[in-house]
Amino acid sequence: MVQELITDTKPEIIYPESDCQPMADNTKQFRWIVTIKENLEILFAEVVDVFVAGDFLWYPVVGNNKIRTAPDIMVVFGRPKGDRGSYKQWEEENIAPQVVFEILSPGNRLKEMNKKLLFYQQHGVEEYYIYDPDKIDFTGLIRVDDPASPGSDRLETIEKIDGWVSPRLNIRFQITENTLEIYRPDGRKFLTSIELERLREQEYQRAEQEKQRAEQEKQRAEQEKQRADRLAAILRERGIDPDKL
Known part of the structure; x- marks a missing residue:
């Protein structure tokens, strides 16, 4: 008689890397997500253990792929930079994102935002910022x-x-009549990619102008030296020591 072997194996749990939802509903929302995310990456570019991501699925509980959310921007202190398909917290020394941002669009619903608040409340977020660029309405929550x-x-x-x-990011938020402004610790404002490129171009032009001025000064100094050398040679020909004049 052949005895059938029964193995107690459980199917592998798949953690999808996409929630099949669009990153943004409109260009304004997308621009704000990209601007905040990119400026935070620039701010922490030299800090090896700060991970910044945008529209990225976060799974806080091992074995459960239903408990998840995708913050518009999230920042994790204590985790290295690098590519990931999703943020599986149990693979990240169980460190939860400390700071999250949500940029609202007309499509956001109160029920959806309350659900996200409860998620962030339950899973350890320390700072939660919400910005509605249409209403210029900025809200922050802290643990x-x-x-x-x-x-x-x-x-x-x-x-x-x-x-x-x-407290975590050390960035300052300023609300004006027309927009939200965000400033780095050194006082520089968060800029869009176009604004950053214009600033780089201006800095490049200033550097080129300084380089040209320095080259002109060098040429003038060289010309003065040549004139002085010629005059000294003439004086020596006439028996005069220019060093004793």
Whole structure:
């Protein structure tokens, strides 16, 4: 009699790298996502253990591919830079993204945003920023201890958000009549890729002008030296020591 062997194997859990949702609903929302994400990458370019991503799936719980979300921008301190298909927290020393941004569009619904807030609340986000570029409405939440329940904490709205400096990112948020402005620790403003390119071009032109001025000064100095050498030679021909004049 042949005995059938029964193996206790579980099917491999697949963690999709896409939620099949568009990154943005319109050009304005997309521009803001890219601008914040790229400027944060520039800001932390020399810090090896800060990972920045945009529209990137985050799976906080091993074995469950249903618990997930894709923040518009997320920043993780304590994790190396590098390419990933998704952020599987258990493969990242169980470090949750500390800072997330959501850029709103007319398609965002209150139910959806409440769901995201609960997700970030439950899974350890320390700072959560929400910007509506159409309404120029900026909201920030920060994790604080709950005085009513010692030992627990929650995300709480930042009351004075205008001029607020992120504890983690050390960037400053300034609200104007027309837009949200974000400033680096050194005072430089977050710029779009076009603005950054224009700034680089201006800096290049200034550097070229300085180079040309330095070259002209060098040429003038060389001409003065040549004239002085010729005059000295003439004086010596006449028996005069130019060094004693």
